[in-house]
Amino acid sequence: MATTSTGGSSDFLSNLGKIYGFYTGGFLAFVILLAVLEQVGVPNKILGYFFVFFTLAVYAIIGILSRTAQVSEYYVAGRSVPAFYNGMATGADWMSAASFVGMAGTLFLLGYDGLAWVLGWTGGFVLVSILIGPYLRKFGAYTVPDFLAFRYGGNFARALGVIVLVACSFTYVTAQIYGTGLIASRFLGMQFELAVFAGLVGILVCSMLGGMRAVTWTQVAQYIVLIIAYLTPIVILSTKNYGIPIPELTYGQAIADITAREQQMLATGLTTAATLKPHIQPFINYTPLNFFAIIMCMMVGTASLPHILMRYFTTPSVREARQSVGWSLLFIFLLYFSAPAYAAFSKLEVYTNIIGRDLSAIRPWLFSWGELGLIQICGKNAASIDAVIAACKAIADHPGVVRLQDFVINTDVIVLSTPEIAGLPYVISGLVAAGGLAAALSTADGLLLAIANALSHDVYYKMIDPNAPTARRLIVARVLLLIVAVVAAATAATKPGDILAMVGWAFSLAMAGNFPALVMGVWWKRATATGAICGIIAGFGLCLFYLVTTRYFPGAGVKYFGMTSLLNPATGAPLVDIAKAMALPNAMESFPTLAHPLANKVGWFNLTNIACGLLGAPLGFAVIYIVSKLGREPSAEMQAYVDDIRKPRGRTVLEEKTT
Amino acid sequence: MPNPTDLRAREEAHWAKTSRLMFTHLAVWFFFGFVIHMFVKPLNNIIIPILGFPLGFYMAAQGSLIVFVVMLFMFAKQQDKIDREFGFAEED
Numbered sequence: 001m002a003t004t005s006t007g008g009s010s011d012f013l014s015n016l017g018k019i020y021g022f023y024t025g026g027f028l029a030f031v032i033l034l035a036v037l038e039q040v041g042v043p044n045k046i047l048g049y050f051f052v053f054f055t056l057a058v059y060a061i062i063g064i065l066s067r068t069a070q071v072s073e074y075y076v077a078g079r080s081v082p083a084f085y086n087g088m089a090t091g092a093d094w095m096s097a098a099s100f101v102g103m104a105g106t107l108f109l110l111g112y113d114g115l116a117w118v119l120g121w122t123g124g125f126v127l128v129s130i131l132i133g134p135y136l137r138k139f140g141a142y143t144v145p146d147f148l149a150f151r152y153g154g155n156f157a158r159a160l161g162v163i164v165l166v167a168c169s170f171t172y173v174t175a176q177i178y179g180t181g182l183i184a185s186r187f188l189g190m191q192f193e194l195a196v197f198a199g200l201v202g203i204l205v206c207s208m209l210g211g212m213r214a215v216t217w218t219q220v221a222q223y224i225v226l227i228i229a230y231l232t233p234i235v236i237l238s239t240k241n242y243g244i245p246i247p248e249l250t251y252g253q254a255i256a257d258i259t260a261r262e263q264q265m266l267a268t269g270l271t272t273a274a275t276l277k278p279h280i281q282p283f284i285n286y287t288p289l290n291f292f293a294i295i296m297c298m299m300v301g302t303a304s305l306p307h308i309l310m311r312y313f314t315t316p317s318v319r320e321a322r323q324s325v326g327w328s329l330l331f332i333f334l335l336y337f338s339a340p341a342y343a344a345f346s347k348l349e350v351y352t353n354i355i356g357r358d359l360s361a362i363r364p365w366l367f368s369w370g371e372l373g374l375i376q377i378c379g380k381n382a383a384s385i386d387a388v389i390a391a392c393k394a395i396a397d398h399p400g401v402v403r404l405q406d407f408v409i410n411t412d413v414i415v416l417s418t419p420e421i422a423g424l425p426y427v428i429s430g431l432v433a434a435g436g437l438a439a440a441l442s443t444a445d446g447l448l449l450a451i452a453n454a455l456s457h458d459v460y461y462k463m464i465d466p467n468a469p470t471a472r473r474l475i476v477a478r479v480l481l482l483i484v485a486v487v488a489a490a491t492a493a494t495k496p497g498d499i500l501a502m503v504g505w506a507f508s509l510a511m512a513g514n515f516p517a518l519v520m521g522v523w524w525k526r527a528t529a530t531g532a533i534c535g536i537i538a539g540f541g542l543c544l545f546y547l548v549t550t551r552y553f554p555g556a557g558v559k560y561f562g563m564t565s566l567l568n569p570a571t572g573a574p575l576v577d578i579a580k581a582m583a584l585p586n587a588m589e590s591f592p593t594l595a596h597p598l599a600n601k602v603g604w605f606n607l608t609n610i611a612c613g614l615l616g617a618p619l620g621f622a623v624i625y626i627v628s629k630l631g632r633e634p635s636a637e638m639q640a641y642v643d644d645i646r647k648p649r650g651r652t653v654l655e656e657k658t659t
Numbered sequence: 660m661p662n663p664t665d666l667r668a669r670e671e672a673h674w675a676k677t678s679r680l681m682f683t684h685l686a687v688w689f690f691f692g693f694v695i696h697m698f699v700k701p702l703n704n705i706i707i708p709i710l711g712f713p714l715g716f717y718m719a720a721q722g723s724l725i726v727f728v729v730m731l732f733m734f735a736k737q738q739d740k741i742d743r744e745f746g747f748a749e750e751d
Binding site for chain 1: 670673674677678681684685688691692693696697699700703706707710711712713715716717719720721723724725727728730731732734735738739742746747748749750
């Protein structure tokens with residue numbers, strides 16, 4: 001794979017450390033400058049605009065400087081990204097708005113059980129490195145369907161690969177664009193729909209002209225912004241409260257304090273045993289089966305998601321692909337092992353300074369979130385002290401202090417409000433917003449590129465017009481990127497209700513559709529084309545069936561497929577009374593709202609539908625094994641190719657026409 | 660120029676060793692991803708000195724993650740060593 005790098009780009013590659021060091025310094029100087037501006041009285045809103053537009057402008061400049069007219073640069077960044085930087089880019093690619101803004105909130109709400117997501121979204125990289133990633137790098141694919149097509153006899157397998165890829169990436173990218181809209185609207189006061197399309201422009205300038213190459217170098221820049229933004233407030237908070245700037249070590253004390261406070265709240269009647277979910281007690285939000293099922297599906301899903309796998313196509317060698325997975329996880333780890341600290345500090349603040357306080361002595365930081373409807377006390381938005389007092393007066397026998405059951409907080413607030421809890425200046429809040437935006441944009445870039453590349457490379461070039469000249473392939477790639485982006489933004493602007501659940505589904509769908517075929521393709525020479533095709537259809541089909549039935553046709557699931565109610569993890573009682581729910585007039589309704597008594601609450605074996613990959617992937621493996629055994633073994637030639645994939649030395653198996 | 664049967668034998672030995680490494684790492688991954696968290700309740704009775712974390716909680720929040728990161732760098736090194744041993748590593 002000739003990289004034919006021009007003088008300019010090799011200069012760039014040999015000076016990466018200097019360039020990004022300078023960039024990081026510049027960013028810090030910019031933050032300090034804004035802090036000074038704040039002190040001299042520049043209003044918060046202006047500071048927020050500075051943050052968002054400055055960072056967007058930097059990403060856009062990188063995107064435009066990295067434009068390219070070469071196919072291999074466009075699809076795999078010329079296979080020249082060093083392991084360390086590919087690790088950073090993967091970190092940004094991986095960590096979405098949900099990780100940045102939502103993860104800490106989930107941990108706040110679920111306590112120990114929320115750690116299923118922390119474990120699931122990190123451990124999967126072990127599978128990427130050991131089972132799949134480096135082998136696909138050696139194979140020399142541009143896309144994941146490329147490998148399926150080569151290994152499993154052509155375009156039918158390729159088409160299946162594209163279907164799986166689009167199914168798991170499209171909902172995911174919609175959620176990211178939704179996230180950019182949410183952050184921009186909250187911090188800039190823009191209208192949500194407008195903010196979505198503003199975010200879209202930010203995404204497109206990064207990826208349109210330079211494809212993978214541009215996305216890689218902007219993702220590195222975005223990682224730096226997002227990690228600084230995530231760690232700064234919590235490091236300051238830890239130093240303030242415990243005198244040590246390592247929150248990951250000091251929050252152990254916070255957890256001990258929370259546990260003590262929980263007992264105290266029970267003793268003083270501020271909460272009841274039924275409402276309180278002790279922070280460190282396991283398996284009260286998920287049953288043990290679902291806890292481990294979620295971990296498994298997120299891990300295996302990681303190793304099957306095309307936008308992650310394709311990041312490892314960009315390293316100069318197989319060896320660097322492996323090292324790069326290690327760097328990726330290290331960079332991801334920095335954020336994920338800090339998220340539980342956010343959750344613990346916030347919870348301690350809420351438990352000690354809100355719960356049990358006299359209504360008139362509530363700390364004022366929460367009123368700005370209450371105004372937005374993100375914090376409620378006594379069932380009403382906590383917009384001001386008067387509003388809170390009025391709301392609580394309306395409740396009979398209210399003791400006049402905030403009880404745990406009076407307090408409701410939206411999970412997104414945890415990260416966003418930490419700077420205010422710690423009493424930090426607004427500039428830190430702006431920094432956090434810029435970080436959240438970087439997280440959402442970088443993931444959206446990677447996903448859009450994965451979808452558009454599959455459509456342009458696999459569908460257009462490989463299936464429709466194999467003789468298309470380079471220039472036309474790149475034009476098609478860019479036009480498709482634009483179309484996919486606009487469709488995703490239009491979907492996000494309608495604020496679909498299922499959007500966040502769909503991100504979880506993406507992992508299970510990827511796991512069921514891709515994992516068995518990819519692993520068997522590398523590790524079992526005997527896997528045949530027919531076997532793999534049947535396996536993908538069966539595994540992906542079962543997973544999709546389970547999702548769609550439990551969410552959109554729960555009545556039919558109960559009536560025709562023997563599904564039963566999921567169980568309450570704490571008490572073991574059914575979540576819904578099936579007989580009663582089935583007797584309701586709307587029981588057999590299709591596409592019911594989330595409020596429908598059966599939606600997402602029925603299933604087989606008490607398995608939550610997010611973990612449907614646990615049904616699909618084993619079936620996929622079994623079908624590939626059995627059908628392959630029934631057929632004739634793959635040709636000697638194919639088996640020799642598999643041997644080639646397994647050895648790092650030598651040329652890539654697939655040689656793309658690059659000019 | 661090595662003869663073809665020699666190459667065949669080297670390929671097989673290389674793959675056997677690679678598979679062994681794969682299974683070892685998968686076992687460690689499974690242990691720290693799943694098995695240890697099945698014992699979270701008894702482990703929570705142990706409090707890590709000074710830091711104050713209950714051990715079961717700590718393993719899920721940090722311990723296993725650290726193991727995964729270390730594992731990946733070790734794996735990269737070990738697999739590279741195997742590739743070099745059989746002459747299948749890329750040139751530096």
